[in-house]
Every structure is written in C-alpha cells, then in structure tokens.
Amino acid sequence: xxxxxxxxxxxxxxxxxxxxxxxxxxxxxxxxxxxxxxxxxxxxxxxxxxxxxxxxxxxxxxxxxxxxxxxxxxxxxxxxxxxxxxxxxxxxxxxxxxxxxxxxxxxxxxxxxxxxxxxxxxxxxxxxxxxxxxxxxxxxxxxxxxxxxxxxxxxxxxxxxxxxxxxxxxxxxxxxxxxxxxxxxxxxxxxxxxxxxxxxxxxxxxxxxxxxxxxxxxxxxxxxxxxxxx
Amino acid sequence: xxxxxxxxxxxxxxxxxxxxxxxxxxxxxxxxxxxxxxxxxxxxxxxxxxxxxxxxxxxxxxxxxxxxxxxxxxxxxxxxxxxxxxxxxxxxxxxxxxxxxxxxxxxxxxxxxxxxxxxxxx
Numbered sequence: 001x002x003x004x005x006x007x008x009x010x011x012x013x014x015x016x017x018x019x020x021x022x023x024x025x026x027x028x029x030x031x032x033x034x035x036x037x038x039x040x041x042x043x044x045x046x047x048x049x050x051x052x053x054x055x056x057x058x059x060x061x062x063x064x065x066x067x068x069x070x071x072x073x074x075x076x077x078x079x080x081x082x083x084x085x086x087x088x089x090x091x092x093x094x095x096x097x098x099x100x101x102x103x104x105x106x107x108x109x110x111x112x113x114x115x116x117x118x119x120x121x122x123x124x125x126x127x128x129x130x131x132x133x134x135x136x137x138x139x140x141x142x143x144x145x146x147x148x149x150x151x152x153x154x155x156x157x158x159x160x161x162x163x164x165x166x167x168x169x170x171x172x173x174x175x176x177x178x179x180x181x182x183x184x185x186x187x188x189x190x191x192x193x194x195x196x197x198x199x200x201x202x203x204x205x206x207x208x209x210x211x212x213x214x215x216x217x218x219x220x221x222x223x224x225x226x227x228x229x230x
Numbered sequence: 231x232x233x234x235x236x237x238x239x240x241x242x243x244x245x246x247x248x249x250x251x252x253x254x255x256x257x258x259x260x261x262x263x264x265x266x267x268x269x270x271x272x273x274x275x276x277x278x279x280x281x282x283x284x285x286x287x288x289x290x291x292x293x294x295x296x297x298x299x300x301x302x303x304x305x306x307x308x309x310x311x312x313x314x315x316x317x318x319x320x321x322x323x324x325x326x327x328x329x330x331x332x333x334x335x336x337x338x339x340x341x342x343x344x345x346x347x348x349x350x351x352x
Contacts, residue, residue: 011295011296011298011299012295012296012299013299014299014303017303087313087316087317088313091312091313091316091317092312092316094316094317094319095346096319096346096347099317099318099319112318115313115314115317115318118313118317119310119311119313119314119317120310122306122309122310122313123306123307123309123310124306126275126279126302126305126306126309127302127303127306129279130275130279130282130283130302130305130306131298131299131302132279132283158320158321158347159318159319159320159321159347160317160318160319161318161319163318163320171323172320172321172322172323173311173314173315173320176314176315176318176320177314177318187310187314190307190310191307191310191311194303194304194306194307195303195304195307195308208296208300209293209294209295209296209297209299209300210268210293210296210297210300210301210304211262211263213262214262214263214264214265214268214293214297214300214301215300215301215304217262217265217268217269217272218268218269218271218272218301218304218305218308219304219308221268221269221272221273222272222275222276222304222305222308222309222312223308223311223312225272225273225276226276226308226309226312226316228311228312228315228316229315229322229345229347
C-alpha cells in the first residue's frame with residue numbers, strides 16, 4: 001500500500017512528486033551506505049523533532065562537538081543528534097570550522113548520509129504540513145548491514161565534503177551529496193519532481209500551474225528567509 | 231538570477247528587493263502575477279504551516295489548487311536545497327557568481343554567512 005496515496009492529500013498532487021516521496025520512504029528504513037536502517041529512521045525522527053523545536057535562541061551556545069558521545073549503537077549518538085539538529089534547524093549558522101570538525105569526528109560518509117536523510121525528509125514533512133496532511137509515520141526498519149563504499153571519482157575540493165570531481169558538469173547543488181550516490185539520486189529526483197521537471201534551462205515553463213517567475217519568486221524568498229547564499 | 235531571467239523571458243519586470251523582504255514593486259512594467267501574495271505565502275510558510283494555511287483561501291482564489299500545490303512544493307523543496315547547500319558548503323556556481331555581482335551587492339546577499347564559501351574565492 002502506498003504511503004503517499006493521492007487521496008491522502010486534499011488537492012491533486014503531481015504523480016512524480018508522490019513517486020519521489022514513495023521512493024524516499026521506501027529507502028528510509030533500509031540499510032544505507034553508512035547508517036543502518038534503524039539509524040536512518042532515528043536520524044529522520046530527530047530531524048522531525050528539531051523542526052518542531054526550531055533554532056536555539058541567539059546567545060544559547062551549542063555544545064562543543066568533541067565533548068559529545070560519538071558511539072552510535074542501535075540508535076544514533078549525541079554527536080549525531082547535535083549534527084541533525086544543526087542541519088535541520090540551524091543550517092544558516094553552519095560554518096566551515098564547525099562542519100570540518102563534525103566531518104572529522106563522524107567521517108565524511110556518515111556526515112553526508114545524515115545530511116541526505118535530513119534533506120530528503122524535511123521537504124516531505126513541510127509539504128504535508130502546508131497541505132494540511134498529517135506527517136507520514138516512519139517506515140518499518142529493515143535489518144541488514146550498511147553497504148559502505150566510496151564512489152569512484154570523488155575527492156575533496158571547494159566544498160566541506162568530498163564530492164564528484166571527475167568529469168562533473170552541472171550545478172554544484174546537484175553533486176553536493178554525491179559521496180552517497182543512492183541518496184543523492186533520490187534527492188535529485190525529488191527536486192526534479194517538485195521544482196524543475198526536466199526544464200531547468202527553459203525560462204518559460206508549461207509543466208506547472210504557476211509560471212516560472214512565480215515559482216522562482218517563492219524559491220528566492222524561501223532561500224533568503226533561510227539566509228542561504230547559494 | 232533565474233527569477234530575473236525567467237521574468238525577462240515573459241516581459242515581466244521584477245523588483246528583486248521583494249525576495250529579501252522589501253516591497254514587491256513593478257516599476258514601469260507588468261510584474262509577476264500575484265507576487266505580493268506569493269511572497270506572503272513563502273513568509274508565512276517559513277513561520278509555520280498553520281500560518282501559511284491561513285492564506286489558502288486567497289491562494290486558491292488567485293492561483294487555484296494547482297498553484298497552491300506548486301507554491302507548497304517550491305517552499306518545501308527549497309527548504310531541502312538550502313540545508314544541502316549550507317551543510318556541505320558548496321560554492322556558488324561560477325557562471326552564477328559572474329552574472330550576479332550587482333544583485334548580490336545590492337541585496338546584501340554577500341552578508342549571509344554561507345557567502346564565505348564563495349565570495350572569498352571570487
């Protein structure tokens with residue numbers, strides 16, 4: 001049974017959007033590249049809580065990452081919880097120093113996959129909330145070992161994380177999480193379904209009810225409210 | 231950049247200050263249809279889904295159910311994209327960097343903390 005059926009929404013939602021949500025939910029509880037299914041769901045649960053809590057008030061110091069427990073058992077460590085909180089609710093406050101320390105402590109694979117789980121689930125929760133649909137319960141955990149493995153062609157560069165460099169053509173945002181290709185592919189499928197379709201380079205869109213300038217206006221205001229430079 | 235270029239393609243005039251919280255003004259030409267409402271929707275959605283839903287009636291009247299779903303999808307997916315960009319520290323793409331010098335300066339975007347990943351190398 002589909003998690004995101006059309007009739008669970010009060011307005012008609014593009015089938016490609018529903019398919020990308022379904023794909024994300026299907027992969028959420030499965031063993032990932034660097035986190036188990038149980039840990040991926042724990043990351044998503046922590047992210048959902050962090051969205052509800054919002055950012056810490058200005059002046060409240062976040063914990064020192066190196067002081068936090070970093071042993072991930074069946075769930076996730078205090079370190080991972082703090083990284084989830086920062087990425088989910090305070091991403092505009094992330095600095096190169098903070099990210100470098102987090103990546104050093106967690107390893108690039110776990111860091112990138114944690115970010116991927118957050119950025120795959122946050123849009124779904126927001127979309128559901130905006131359309132007055134309840135948050136989707138998280139999927140059942142599927143047991144199994146992490147897959148592991150570093151993809152060919154990745155290296156450190158201008159970003160905090162290693163990413164695809166060999167022969168890359170395209171916007172940087174599309175390769176931001178390329179260290180974990182499976183989740184990055186899910187993310188870009190979601191972006192395509194909810195934003196540009198296959199018409200990114202077309203300035204006049206016919207595949208949406210809103211015109212492209214209307215969509216870009218909403219996008220630009222959303223990015224500015226999040227103080228996102230990119 | 232995409233807002234400006236897509237507006238140009240439709241002969242619409244957009245005041246980019248609307249994207250950073252300024253007035254949405256049209257200057258001498260036709261602006262983006264329902265721009266004020268769409269900006270208000272994005273701002274309300276940033277506050278809470280409940281705040282955004284208070285605008286559902288106006289949105290449905292102005293842009294229809296498909297437009298409302300498009301706006302919700304755009305807010306949602308860009309909340310993922312900004313977190314992707316911030317958490318990974320990706321620099322602005324070079325072709326965008328070159329073509330947005332004036333806008334970034336005028337709108338104060340270079341003051342955003344994430345600009346350190348791009349501006350330092352520009």
